[in-house]
Amino acid sequence: xxxxxxxxxxxxxxxxxxxxxxxxxxxxxxxxxxxxxxxxxxxxxxxxxxxxxxxxxxxxxxxxxxxxxxxxxxxxxxxxxxxxxxxxxxxxxxxxxxxxxxxxxxxxxxxxxxxxxxxxxxxxxxxxxxxxxxxxxxxxxxxxxxxxxxxxxxxxxxxxxxxxxxxxxxxxxxxxxxxxxxxxxxxxxxxxxxxxxxxxxxxxxxxxxxxxxxxxxxxxxxxxxxxxxxxxxxxxxxxxxxxxxxxxxxxxxxxxxxxxxxxxxxxxxxxxxxxxxxxxxxxxxxxxxxxxxxxxxxxxxxxxxxxxxxxxxxxxxxxxxxxxxxxxxxxxxxxxxxxxxxxxx
Amino acid sequence: xxxxxxxxxxxxxxxxxxxxxxxxxxxxxxxxxxxxxxxxxxxxxxxxxxxxxxxxxxxxxxxxxxxxxxxxxxxxxxxxxxxxxxxxxxxxxxxxxxxxxxxxxxxxxxxxxxxxxxxxxxxxxxxxxxxxxxxxxxxxxxxxxxxxxxxxxxxxxxxxxxxxxxxxxxxxxxxxxxxxxxxxxxxxxxxxxxxxxxxxxxxxxxxxxxxxxxxxxxxxxxxxxxxxxxxxxxxxxxxxxxxxxxxxxxxxxxxxxxxxxxxxxxxxxxxxxxxxxxxxxxxxxxxxxxxxxxxxxxxxxxxxxxxxxxxxxxxxxxxxxxxxxxxxxxxxxxxxxxxxxxxxxxxxxxxxxxxxxxxxxxxxxxxxxxxxxxxxxxxxxxxxxxxxxxxxxxxxxxxxxxxxxxxxxxxxxxxxxxxxxxxxxxxxxxxxxxxxxxxxxxxxxxxxxxxxxxxxxx
Ligand SMILES: Cc1ncc(C[n+]2csc(CCOP(=O)(O)OP(=O)(O)O)c2C)c(N)n1
Ligand SMILES: [Mg+2]
Numbered sequence: 088x089x090x091x092x093x094x095x096x097x098x099x100x101x102x103x104x105x106x107x108x109x110x111x112x113x114x115x116x117x118x119x120x121x122x123x124x125x126x127x128x129x130x131x132x133x134x135x136x137x138x139x140x141x142x143x144x145x146x147x148x149x150x151x152x153x154x155x156x157x158x159x160x161x162x163x164x165x166x167x168x169x170x171x172x173x174x175x176x177x178x179x180x181x182x183x184x185x186x187x188x189x190x191x192x193x194x195x196x197x198x199x200x201x202x203x204x205x206x207x208x209x210x211x212x213x214x215x216x217x218x219x220x221x222x223x224x225x226x227x228x229x230x231x232x233x234x235x236x237x238x239x240x241x242x243x244x245x246x247x248x249x250x251x252x253x254x255x256x257x258x259x260x261x262x263x264x265x266x267x268x269x270x271x272x273x274x275x276x277x278x279x280x281x282x283x284x285x286x287x288x289x290x291x292x293x294x295x296x297x298x299x300x301x302x303x304x305x306x307x308x309x310x311x312x313x314x315x316x317x318x319x320x321x322x323x324x325x326x327x328x329x330x331x332x333x334x335x336x337x338x339x340x341x342x343x344x345x346x347x348x349x350x351x352x353x354x355x356x357x358x359x360x361x362x363x364x365x366x367x368x369x370x371x372x373x374x375x376x377x378x379x380x381x382x383x384x385x386x387x388x389x390x391x392x393x394x395x396x397x398x399x400x401x402x403x404x405x406x407x408x409x410x411x412x413x414x415x416x417x418x419x420x421x422x423x424x425x426x427x428x429x430x431x432x
Numbered sequence: 433x434x435x436x437x438x439x440x441x442x443x444x445x446x447x448x449x450x451x452x453x454x455x456x457x458x459x460x461x462x463x464x465x466x467x468x469x470x471x472x473x474x475x476x477x478x479x480x481x482x483x484x485x486x487x488x489x490x491x492x493x494x495x496x497x498x499x500x501x502x503x504x505x506x507x508x509x510x511x512x513x514x515x516x517x518x519x520x521x522x523x524x525x526x527x528x529x530x531x532x533x534x535x536x537x538x539x540x541x542x543x544x545x546x547x548x549x550x551x552x553x554x555x556x557x558x559x560x561x562x563x564x565x566x567x568x569x570x571x572x573x574x575x576x577x578x579x580x581x582x583x584x585x586x587x588x589x590x591x592x593x594x595x596x597x598x599x600x601x602x603x604x605x606x607x608x609x610x611x612x613x614x615x616x617x618x619x620x621x622x623x624x625x626x627x628x629x630x631x632x633x634x635x636x637x638x639x640x641x642x643x644x645x646x647x648x649x650x651x652x653x654x655x656x657x658x659x660x661x662x663x664x665x666x667x668x669x670x671x672x673x674x675x676x677x678x679x680x681x682x683x684x685x686x687x688x689x690x691x692x693x694x695x696x697x698x699x700x701x702x703x704x705x706x707x708x709x710x711x712x713x714x715x716x717x718x719x720x721x722x723x724x725x726x727x728x729x730x731x732x733x734x735x736x737x738x739x740x741x742x743x744x745x746x747x748x749x750x751x752x753x754x755x756x757x758x759x760x761x762x763x764x765x766x767x768x769x770x771x772x773x774x775x776x777x778x779x780x781x782x783x784x785x786x787x788x789x790x791x792x793x794x795x796x797x798x799x800x801x802x803x804x805x806x807x808x809x810x811x812x813x814x815x816x817x818x819x820x821x822x823x824x825x826x827x828x829x830x831x832x833x834x835x836x837x838x839x840x841x842x843x844x845x846x847x848x849x850x851x852x853x854x855x856x857x858x859x860x861x862x863x864x865x866x867x868x869x870x871x872x873x874x875x876x877x878x879x880x881x882x883x884x885x886x887x888x889x890x
Contacts, residue, residue: 138716194682424874
């Protein structure tokens, strides 16, 4: 067994996936918000501690530059924030509401699931829907967040038709996907992996651009194994793919879903029909996670192409305990091992 | 009848719709309750006031006047001693408290105020992952804890280290939790400062804000019922539930006060109003008269106290406890005012949203520890030398406990999976085996030495 030459316990650095290494600041969320606020008067930005720049500095200077009518602090109440945003969206505005941590979105669950997601369907021909609503929230683990600053709740929302669930992997992706989300006429949950805010540098074009929703991206091509993932674990996926290629000469294709629901089934199925092997990777617990949906779709639609059972590398079926976090999250070793499993099956 | 059955057979079979009693029977069962309510509030002809349930005893008026909060005086703030540690009301008696108890309160505040900067710095040096100080609010926590019975149940938010200290959590208790080591009762799972102790009747702190408030109402109801059912075994107890003025904006706050009032729960809702929720000043948090004014709206006995005045906090809490247990029991709301002089947490830099000058001026102006010290010095209970000794002693004790806790092993890896359910599930067992398998096949990739029994601890 070859020894790996990486330390799985560190979080892979985002720039490894990138072509260009220019030195723009990481605050691309900020630049996307700035662009949206300056080009469309109906865009609003609010949430807890937004006005001074937000706890992750995503809204730095925006209250000063666009005024307190459009960029403002709300009282500390997530159900209020989201309900308020839905009301504004139903009245023709494009509110971008921030939930301070994805772990704190649950008080707003009713508003999201019974209201935002169902508004269009319920209102029918009246056409009074909640499109234009974007709910941003930092998600995922960074190493020391424990139970309530580490969660990846996306599967709770991908279960709900009517919501679009988007998770960008990098600053440049975040900018394009956030602008597309704000422009979308469907309510969007925009989960920002916290690793985005730490990414030291990435070439992020200054000019605005939109990346398509519900379109996956093939990050690297390969003919033997398909890895499907999104957000933070993609960096570990690419590292593991490289190591596996080196150690056992397999070609590993890595796909970033980018939009988790409604998702790009065609892209994933085309890839698996070619490679015959699939590994799905995410931080959230494996039980009833996104991996279950992807794996079930693959076995239903590409059964005859499969050379091995679809593997899921994900969080274990437990909560994120402070000192256990590094054993909880999918890391390079576990992904590498899963690639080996499907190859040697 | 037969037509109905043929039209909706499924509905009639469905157990959800199956009524155990016939309709008139059910009416007969609930009727007495309805009658009792109606009888207590008869709408007499020609009455000068509303007698409906819903607004009892409201007079009719021909003057159309909106109640305007701005026209009402703000609720007063209860004080016992002023900034110089002297009685505000010279005609009243000195606080009814033994020297021994005053010294305990003072020393417990000192412990928190000595531990805080040490742990704050330790976080800055990367030796623990997070910390929150209580600066300026030591009096609220220690003062209120001193008025409770040790058996009273506490739900805290996170800035109440003083409650744990007063009840005897001990420096080792704090340090083991902060370093999340194998001796931590939270089993290394929680972020620092999320203490808990069954022995001390304090529930483990949970980060999501305000969730503890309706739980406190339910817990208080349980205490009340347990006492009613078996007064011999279960003595009367209250629940004391702490929360910030920011957390009071959550829906759970309103849910809690309302259900506690309607079910007459013996719970003290204890708000720490420190002027900020991270960066958000109270002006952007609410427009009413603080949190206290809301208690009145829910029909709850309410008082506002000066949080820098330990005696005021203590007396108000003692009275609140007494009220809570009177008669059929009831909730009480206490709002203690004390400016947050420190950063929100180690993740926060408050100079980004408030003037450092402003903070400095608050710090100079008032402090619960200094106030009590002045009162004690005037009574010959304390002096400069005792202060120096105490500071040195506590600092040494904190550092010793710090060292012990930091050297301890982390909890065994299996604890990562335990306590999700009462028993580890079959699926989890498979995951434990899978993790162990990875650790064994890639030993160079994982460092498990810090954990109790290494990979065998799985
Ligand atoms: C439901 C929820 N939303 C947001 C947060 C993030 N958060 C943690 S502390 C805090 C401010 C709380 O302020 P306050 O209740 O006034 O207490 P203080 O920190 O002033 O003691 C916020 C917004 C959280 N922990 N839980
Ligand atoms: Mg506060």
